[in-house]
Amino acid sequence: MPQDAAPGIRIGIGGWTYEPWRGTFYPEGLAQKRELEYASRKLTSIEINGTFYGSQKPESFARWREETPEGFVFALKGPRFATNRRVLAEAGESIERFVTGGLIELREKLGPINWQFAPTKKFDPDDFAAFLALLPKSVDGRALRHGVEVRHDSFRSPDFIALLREHEVALVVAGDSKYPQIADVTAPFVYARIMGTSEGENLGYAPAALDAWAERARAWAVGGAPEDLETVTRHVAAPQGRDVFLYVISGHKVANPAAAMALIERLT
Numbered sequence: 001m002p003q004d005a006a007p008g009i010r011i012g013i014g015g016w017t018y019e020p021w022r023g024t025f026y027p028e029g030l031a032q033k034r035e036l037e038y039a040s041r042k043l044t045s046i047e048i049n050g051t052f053y054g055s056q057k058p059e060s061f062a063r064w065r066e067e068t069p070e071g072f073v074f075a076l077k078g079p080r081f082a083t084n085r086r087v088l089a090e091a092g093e094s095i096e097r098f099v100t101g102g103l104i105e106l107r108e109k110l111g112p113i114n115w116q117f118a119p120t121k122k123f124d125p126d127d128f129a130a131f132l133a134l135l136p137k138s139v140d141g142r143a144l145r146h147g148v149e150v151r152h153d154s155f156r157s158p159d160f161i162a163l164l165r166e167h168e169v170a171l172v173v174a175g176d177s178k179y180p181q182i183a184d185v186t187a188p189f190v191y192a193r194i195m196g197t198s199e200g201e202n203l204g205y206a207p208a209a210l211d212a213w214a215e216r217a218r219a220w221a222v223g224g225a226p227e228d229l230e231t232v233t234r235h236v237a238a239p240q241g242r243d244v245f246l247y248v249i250s251g252h253k254v255a256n257p258a259a260a261m262a263l264i265e266r267l268t
Contacts, residue, residue, distance in 0.1 A: 008241065009221050014047045014247055017035060021035075040067065043257070045075060057102060061106050064109075073109055075114060080116075082115065104139055115148045116148075132167040145187070148170070164187070168188060171187075175195060177250070181229065188242055196209070197253070198251065198255075205259050210259065
């Protein structure tokens with residue numbers, strides 16, 4: 001597996017099953033059942049998207065753990081049944097079903113959970129506070145890390161940032177997308193999803209853009225913050241450093257593995 005220069009930085013993509021990656025990212029003739037094995041040796045993390053749409057079997061989590069090398073980490077999308085609802089305070093049953101549904105089988109390869117909200121979901125301070133209070137700190141003795149991906153401008157609020165910091169929940173940074181890019185660091189780790197790959201670039205991004213994201217990841221990892229990303233509140237430094245999870249998502253998807261590998265190379 002590739003090694004990152006800054007400890008704790010993980011770079012990857014969303015999922016590993018995508019037909020256009022066959023023959024571009026995956027070698028011709030590679031058996032589909034070996035795609036995760038291959039991807040996990042080129043990247044340092046993958047965000048599992050299937051958990052957003054439905055439950056996965058404990059056996060699947062265990063198999064994914066076994067197929068990936070030591071040091072590899074998975075992020076998970078929380079189920080839409082918990083976030084796509086009018087009253088977030090009523091999501092407790094969906095959250096509990098998810099966190100007790102077998103994800104613990106990932107063991108040391110369990111990374112953060114991304115709770116993604118619809119672009120129409122607005123910030124309601126009381127209801128969002130109730131949702132954050134429902135997120136468990138651990139399951140079966142293993143600590144859980146949570147992030148929220150919000151997609152409405154109403155979340156550009158100091159009150160929202162304060163809530164996340166109180167619960168040590170990360171604000172997922174939406175990079176190079178149509179969604180609000182809010183880069184406040186609110187947890188002991190950073191979770192970023194960059195969505196700007198384009199067809200005209202062999203590596204998805206221009207070299208200068210890849211350089212910029214690599215430098216941002218370095219800044220977060222050492223406890224600082226990028227100077228070129230907008231925040232709502234003043235940055236709070238972390239002298240001990242932070243784990244960083246960065247995923248190349250959406251955009252010109254066929255190029256996302258190339259962009260992720262180019263970022264890993266810059267961080268090596």
